[in-house]
Amino acid sequence: MGATLRALRALVLLAGFYLLGVFLLAALAGGDYLLYLHAPAGVAAKLYLVSVLLAIPLVRGLFMLRTPKGEEIAGLPVTEADEPELWRTVRELAEQVGTRAPSRIVLTGDVNAAVGEDARLLGLLPGRRSLYLGIPLAQGLTEAQLRAVLAHELGHYANSDTRLAAISVRGRAQVLRTIAHFEERADRTAGRERARQEKRNTRAAAKGKKGKEAEAGHAGITYRAMARIYIGYAKLYFRATLAGSRRQEYAADAAAARIAGRDATASALREIPALDAAFGFYMERYATLGSETGLLPPRGEVFGGFGRMLNARQLELVELRTQLPTEPSSPYDSHPPIADRVQHVEALPADGRAEEARGAALALLADPERTLAALEDAVLTDEVRRFRRTRDWQELLDGAMAEGLGSLSTPLHRALAFYTKDQPTLPALLQVIDDGQLWQLARRLPLSDEAAAAKGRAFREFARPALRESLNSMALADLSARSLLSWEFSWSQPATVHLPPAPDGEEADLGAAIEAAVADHPDTGPLRALLSHTPRERETDTRP
């Protein structure tokens, strides 16, 4: 099957997607006409009614095909005056790829680059073209690698082997969006119904009646039925066009390799999953460190910190790069597994361009500092932007840790409150231990079946890890409340805690003190000694 024929088939299938409802309605109408001709009037009347009931969801489905405009991705649109170098690069790449340059560039806050088009006429006609470029992606790639990524994205719109290929790409995007829209609306309807039922149940419960289990029931069933028909068809569509779209991905990779160099393309493909994982880690451990306490890193650092972390954790990145995903990311994904794509690109003949444009891609921006700060305003929600900005990362860490320890509630807290029917404080806990009741208290911890069944030393061994961890947190919280802790911020390692030095000048050994307090025959002496330190030593420290 030639490329044109393939594209034509995709086109017909795409048309079928929109005509599906019409066909089904026509079939119903045809059935009714046959009834009118051949069936006795009484029976026919009843069946008309059934066919009308069946037609309702079909008609609704037809209206649902009108998807709303794609939701605008949160980002920072940049004009040519803002970022001349970036615009020049993109124009140049588009020209080399042989397609129209995008009319808009939007910087986003994720590890992603995409070219999107507001296609008109059900995806048949081209529309305004936008390039979305994730700043975290630019932070992790070299200039050559970023060029490869952009060339690939632009390449989707300019496969020289077929003029119609762009249509199937647009069609694909449109179908995907329609399905997403269907599912969303079905979920929303079902959710509304569930909420209604729950409310009814609360009322019933208030009167002492047992309410029905809240469930979506039949609400949203017409949506879901319709969605199922269209999703089924969409799957058929995707399966039929999958081979073609895979071919296009490989072709886009080849175009990228031609324009940006083979090695840059292959290494960019390897880099993206690694960056993705690293960015997820960064967001969880660094950027959102103060989310509980309402603290934000300094302006520009929400994304700027990612670059610092990448620099500090080069060795871990090397490891991440070697683990390429071998599965497609979703059944709807047109991209072949990254491992296959890397293999295809690396199989191309060497082009001797390994040393090209090795500078950081972020240097394409006119003023990276200013852009990183402006991006925060564009992508952070208003609520988050109202958080207090800390002076530096260290302050953010200190604030987050102090707050976290201040509102601490470990399993040991709960066990202690249950055991003493009193406030679960550290002094109360130490008193319980001194009274020889630690192991009775440990029986109140949440225990696994095995631990609960164990006796003697075996039980103590099962309970000890939880005791050790909770007591450690409680001791840290106590020291933190008296401002005796200092935290060491690091881009390359988890934060470490420093205790006030012991009288002999050594750093106090909290681990050993905890160990003694949860030993088979506990001794709280070392821990009490450690906790009773006054901040005197720290004062001498800070003296010049």
Place this chain on the structure above:
Amino acid sequence: MTVLLWTLGILATPFVLFALYLAGVFVKELFSPSDDSDDAAETAGKLGLLPAERQNAEHAGPLPAGWEAAFAAVRGGDWKAAAALLRDIGRDWERRSMAAYLLAEMAAEEDGWLLAWEADLADDPDAAVVRARSTVILAWKLRGAKRANYTTSEQFAGFHRTLQASREEIARAAALNPDDPTPYITEIWVALGLGYPHSEMDKLWTEITARSPHHYEAHFSALQYWCEKWRGSQALATEFAERAAARAPLGSLLTVLPLIAHFEHDKSDDTSADITPEMVARVDAGLADAAAADPAHPRLPELRHLLAFYLSLQDRDEMALEQFKLVDGYVNALPWRYEGDGEAMAAYYCRIRNASAQAASAGTA
């Protein structure tokens, strides 16, 4: 007329009673059919063999004289009884490792007496060896006896943590009594749990055989390591067992090893694999070994239990019965031990024993 009815009624009474008896038997048979096992148990009882509920499921045979009393004293918190027991045993390594194990089992439950011992006698090698063994036993208790799939990550974490902690104690016990193989034997169970590579196991084995070349517990433990279910394979286990048995002098009881290697890897449902000429020869070698052994060897009953089992499977019931009579009263040994705890163990033992007793009595009758 009335008189006639009365007469008939009186005459009919025995018939009615008989009919009721028959019906009763029928009903009883219907709901709980009497089987041969009752007869077999009766036969065994006549031979003076004990019923399942009177079998000791703690040990494989009677403990050496004086041990029971010492253990009772230790349970009461008197560590001096334990110290005296190990001091009296001295350099009898078979007994020392066995006594240390049994003491350590107690210390793995609660170790107050052992802590007192350690506090009163610093660096006592006997306390050190009991400490090391008790930590390893504790680790295995944390793991539980189930297969890996049914063992939780919490259990595995405790198991590995405790085994790791035991290594230092083992090294300490070995340093305090350099001639004693017991610490190294203890370490085999660490090797099993932590999965020492074969090379490490071979080094450990050199240490053991240099101190006691034909030690029963050492060979038993090492064979477990070489079994397929742990760190070896059927071929490795069989090779180890055959070689050790061939090299050992008569009376050292190591002829038990090929039997265990066979038992550990036998997955068949019938006895065809147990009645091969090779297995018959192994059992014969075991019988000769047992006959030549010191009758007071504390491990002799373990060999006899396995011999009785295989003799019974090989339909050599009279010989089996001879072995059963020698060990009766104790059932904590292979193969019964794998059947489960206490009752299940004893029930399995009695089932096989009674079958042999019945077959033997039928043969002589």
